[in-house]
Amino acid sequence: xxxxxxxxxxxxxLLAAIAGVVTxxxxxxxxxxxxxxxxxxxxxxxxxxxxxxxAAMERALVTHDFSLSYVAQNGGRQVPLMFTVSTLWxxxxxxxxxxxxxxxxxxxxxxxxxxxxxxDPLVAWATLVMFAVNVFFFALMLGPANPxxxxxxxxxxxxPGPNPLLQDHPLMVVHPPMLYAGxxxxxxxxxxxxxxxxxxxxxxxxxxxxxxxxxxxxxFLSIGIVxxxxxxxxVLGWGGFWSWDPVENAxxxxxLCGTAFIHSVMVQERRGMLRVWNLSLVLATFSLTxxxxxxxxxxxxxxxxxxxxxxxGPWILSFFFVVVAVSIGLIGWxxxxxxxxxxxxxxxxxxxxxxxxxxxFAGFAFVVLLGTVFxxxxxxxxxxxxxxxxxxxxxxxxxxxxCLLFLMAVAPALPWRKASPELLxxxxxxxxxxAGITLVVSVALGLRGGLDTLAAFTLGAFAAAxxxxxxxxxxxxxxxxxxxxxxxxxxxxxxxxxxxxxxxxIAVAFAASQAYGHRTETPMTPGHSVRVAGHTVTxxxxxxxRHPNRTSLVADLQLDGGRVFRPQISNxxxxxxxxIGTPSVKSSLVDDVYxxxxxxxxxxxxxxxxxxxxxxxxxxxxxxGALVAVGTLLAMLPGRRRRPVLPASAPAHEVAAGGPGAGxxxxxxxxxxxxxxxxxxxxxx
Amino acid sequence: MRGRRRRTALYxxxxxxxxxxxxxxxxxxxxSAADQQARSPLLGQPAPAIVGSSIxxxxxxxxxxxxxxxxxxxxxxxxxxxxxxxxxxxVRFANEPGGxxxxxxxxxxxxxxxxRAFLRSNGGNWPALADPDGVVALDYGVxxxxxxxxxxxxxxxxxxxxxxxxxxxxxxxxxLASRGA
Numbered sequence: 048x049x050x051x052x053x054x055x056x057x058x059x060x061l062l063a064a065i066a067g068v069v070t071x072x073x074x075x076x077x078x079x080x081x082x083x084x085x086x087x088x089x090x091x092x093x094x095x096x097x098x099x100x101x102a103a104m105e106r107a108l109v110t111h112d113f114s115l116s117y118v119a120q121n122g123g124r125q126v127p128l129m130f131t132v133s134t135l136w137x138x139x140x141x142x143x144x145x146x147x148x149x150x151x152x153x154x155x156x157x158x159x160x161x162x163x164x165x166x167d168p169l170v171a172w173a174t175l176v177m178f179a180v181n182v183f184f185f186a187l188m189l190g191p192a193n194p195x196x197x198x199x200x201x202x203x204x205x206x207p208g209p210n211p212l213l214q215d216h217p218l219m220v221v222h223p224p225m226l227y228a229g230x231x232x233x234x235x236x237x238x239x240x241x242x243x244x245x246x247x248x249x250x251x252x253x254x255x256x257x258x259x260x261x262x263x264x265x266x267f268l269s270i271g272i273v274x275x276x277x278x279x280x281x282v283l284g285w286g287g288f289w290s291w292d293p294v295e296n297a298x299x300x301x302x303l304c305g306t307a308f309i310h311s312v313m314v315q316e317r318r319g320m321l322r323v324w325n326l327s328l329v330l331a332t333f334s335l336t337x338x339x340x341x342x343x344x345x346x347x348x349x350x351x352x353x354x355x356x357x358x359x360g361p362w363i364l365s366f367f368f369v370v371v372a373v374s375i376g377l378i379g380w381x382x383x384x385x386x387x388x389x390x391x392x393x394x395x396x397x398x399x400x401x402x403x404x405x406x407x408f409a410g411f412a413f414v415v416l417l418g419t420v421f422x423x424x425x426x427x428x429x430x431x432x433x434x435x436x437x438x439x440x441x442x443x444x445x446x447x448x449x450c451l452l453f454l455m456a457v458a459p460a461l462p463w464r465k466a467s468p469e470l471l472x473x474x475x476x477x478x479x480x481x482a483g484i485t486l487v488v489s490v491a492l493g494l495r496g497g498l499d500t501l502a503a504f505t506l507g508a509f510a511a512a513x514x515x516x517x518x519x520x521x522x523x524x525x526x527x528x529x530x531x532x533x534x535x536x537x538x539x540x541x542x543x544x545x546x547x548x549x550x551x552x553i554a555v556a557f558a559a560s561q562a563y564g565h566r567t568e569t570p571m572t573p574g575h576s577v578r579v580a581g582h583t584v585t586x587x588x589x590x591x592x593r594h595p596n597r598t599s600l601v602a603d604l605q606l607d608g609g610r611v612f613r614p615q616i617s618n619x620x621x622x623x624x625x626x627i628g629t630p631s632v633k634s635s636l637v638d639d640v641y642x643x644x645x646x647x648x649x650x651x652x653x654x655x656x657x658x659x660x661x662x663x664x665x666x667x668x669x670x671x672g673a674l675v676a677v678g679t680l681l682a683m684l685p686g687r688r689r690r691p692v693l694p695a696s697a698p699a700h701e702v703a704a705g706g707p708g709a710g711x712x713x714x715x716x717x718x719x720x721x722x723x724x725x726x727x728x729x730x731x732x
Numbered sequence: 733m734r735g736r737r738r739r740t741a742l743y744x745x746x747x748x749x750x751x752x753x754x755x756x757x758x759x760x761x762x763x764s765a766a767d768q769q770a771r772s773p774l775l776g777q778p779a780p781a782i783v784g785s786s787i788x789x790x791x792x793x794x795x796x797x798x799x800x801x802x803x804x805x806x807x808x809x810x811x812x813x814x815x816x817x818x819x820x821x822x823v824r825f826a827n828e829p830g831g832x833x834x835x836x837x838x839x840x841x842x843x844x845x846x847x848r849a850f851l852r853s854n855g856g857n858w859p860a861l862a863d864p865d866g867v868v869a870l871d872y873g874v875x876x877x878x879x880x881x882x883x884x885x886x887x888x889x890x891x892x893x894x895x896x897x898x899x900x901x902x903x904x905x906x907x908l909a910s911r912g913a
Contacts, residue, residue, distance in 0.1 A: 323741050341759070361760075364756065364759055364760055367756065371749075372749075375745045376745075378741055378744075378745045379741065379742045379745030379746060380742075381741075382740075382742060382744075382745060383739050383740065383742055420755075420759075423758060423759070424758060427758040436841060568845050568846065568849065616853070645845075645846060646848075646850070646852045646853045647852075647853050649852055656849050656852075658846075
């Protein structure tokens with residue numbers, strides 16, 4: 048019943064998506080608006096298909112319908128309800144199903160948002176691209192990643208449950224959906240970028256349409272990445288939160304590319320420059336989400352936590368090939384016609400800073416991509432195998448991060464066009480003082496750690512002070528306008544500053560935790576105490592606790608004579624061989640004490656090896672992530688007088704011919720709604 | 733400037749297209765780690781030497797001393813989840829009746845403390861060698877744990893495994909090799 052329902056829903060979804068592509072394609076070819084309007088209705092059908100398919104799978108999981116092989120392999124009666132529900136994304140076929148659901152939600156959101164402009168070729172092409180992506184994912188579920196295949200032979204009475212690591216922590220319930228909402232969200236700007244290139248409407252129109260969509264996807268991806276780091280910290284038991292694993296890099300690459308885009312897009316909006324570059328960034332961001340999926344799902348790279356490997360590699364690689372071919376083909380075909388009319392007047396300007404930012408982010412993405420695929424490339428060239436570990440990534444990315452922190456401090460103070468030394472001196476005075484004081488205080492306190500840690504703290508203070516200064520000025524101005532203080536924190540510029548603060552907090556916490564962590568492993572017996580980095584850990588007792596889905600060995604550890612913490616090692620039904628350690632963490636604003644059972648006693652009476660890791664400022668990593676999320680949300684709210692009304696983009700030939708307003712450095716009229724004042728809006732002037 | 737049509741975007745796109753095509757070509761021809769047995773230049777060659785002292789009991793160890801038995805050289809790390817899952821299979825292989833199998837573990841990006849704890853809690857009383865500079869891993873061409881190499885009684889590499897091994901698969905290979913010998 049569940050299988051039948053799900054299977055048919057997927058089939059219906061595939062047919063509806065194909066019908067959508069065909070209808071809109073015909074409509075565009077023949078110029079029939081009624082077909083374009085009709086095509087959109089298929090979006091409702093694919094949404095319904097995805098919802099029914101997900102509901103069928105959830106029903107099968109919750110009712111323990113072990114006739115479905117996905118449920119038989121990943122479900123189990125002993126698994127708590129929360130993790131039974133999240134088993135949907137605990138293995139490959141189910142996560143493709145979730146991916147598709149999110150994709151259909153974005154598709155319907157686009158269709159509804161642009162319902163009045165369905166006949167506009169730009170919107171029609173974008174919808175067509177979204178449908179085409181839907182076709183691929185629905186097809187995947189009928190092909191190699193079918194979540195609804197039935198068990199061959201006897202239906203089992205119970206299943207092993209999901210991978211033990213995936214039923215250990217509530218974060219696993221929210222982290223993958225967030226990540227997918229981010230990944231999949233980049234389909235929208237991708238679709239509009241392709242539409243802009245195909246229709247030749249290469250002005251700023253597509254960009255303004257997709258600005259909030261990109262921010263939304265970027266925000267989800269940021270939250271997903273931070274939650275992933277938090278999950279690995281709380282669950283994996285090695286005390287770290289980021290290890291440059293291919294799976295992590297796969298989510299980080301589109302983030303870097305997307306971050307570059309949301310900065311450089313402002314240059315295009317203001318000055319009409321960097322058009323080809325921006326389109327390329329959008330296309331690259333989407334391509335990287337697909338490449339990341341391939342790398343982590345096909346098994347070409349061995350990853351510590353690629354939980355869901357399978358035979359879908361060739362499919363995803365083919366899709367990646369199509370995406371890249373279409374992207375590069377379109378850029379090659381249209382690129383030279385959408386050459387930007389302006390030029391950067393001075394490197395010491397806002398646009399110059401954004402350009403530097405983009406070079407750094409592009410370099411960052413290249414470094415991470417190279418590190419991730421280098422072993423594959425070397426093996427392909429000379430057959431040698433080699434390993435690239437954390438040290439490569441840390442060494443290569445550290446200077447990039449420091450440069451980015453510096454830019455974060457300076458860029459918001461720079462005006463568009465050209466900066467005068469006098470202006471810079473005035474605007475950077477406060478941030479420079481903050482940086483100087485931080486440096487002096489750090490040195491005076493005798494902080495150990497290398498120059499790099501000191502540089503991270505100093506530049507972090509510099510950037511944070513710059514962001515706070517912008518926010519204070521914006522709030523003050525908004526109060527003076529009588530608009531109330533909250534106006535000072537909404538809108539892209541102000542929300543962006545809050546995101547900057549979040550990133551600074553993460554960078555500083557990262558640097559501190561790397562430089563000042565302590566880690567020990569001590570064999571302990573009841574009554575025994577150990578002292579690590581100012582904390583006393585007393586071993587009270589060891590006991591065995593039985594749960595429905597696991598048996599756990601629990602150590603009671605008293606921290607600093609107060610609360611008792613209980614790290615454990617559990618044996619799950621799914622995995623009778625290996626024990627899964629669960630750390631117990633005491634977090635405070637200053638430091639985290641991370642307690643694990645490093646080794647259980649072999650014989651009764653033997654000591655238990657207890658791992659104690661003390662790292663400073665860990666909690667600020669997650670707080671920084673929350674700040675990034677809040678800032679992104681505020682940035683999406685409309686700020687001061689920024690309500691672009693239907694900007695009809697200029698056709699390509701007009702731009703190439705130096706059309707109206709294409710003059711050097713002028714504000715392009717197509718961007719500016721009638722009656723809007725176009726005062727250059729620089730906070731702090 | 734405007735008179736001469738510039739083709740920067742076209743040429744850059746063409747160049748990037750070539751690189752991307754080559755890259756996709758490489759990806760398309762990579763063997764998937766899902767099919768476990770992997771190609772290696774070491775296959776059919778004498779296994780690189782491993783000499784040192786075991787981290788478990790400090791006893792001196794030399795791979796050459798294990799000639800006459802089928803040896804599984806297993807690269808592992810305490811932080812590696814698949815290694816934990818694989819360990820019981822290794823225990824089964826090592827304890828097979830007849831005593832013609834042996835297992836040697838080499839630490840990969842790991843330190844003796846956690847590795848000792850790993851062996852204590854997951855089983856495995858075979859020699860385990862620290863490889864602090866990764867020299868042994870480099871000799872064998874190990875990319876990431878777990879990876880294992882099966883050597884025949886003459887010390888020649890029979891097979892390379894990327895990812896988890898199963899005792900059944902090892903037994904099959906041993907049976908195949910013994911028949912051939």
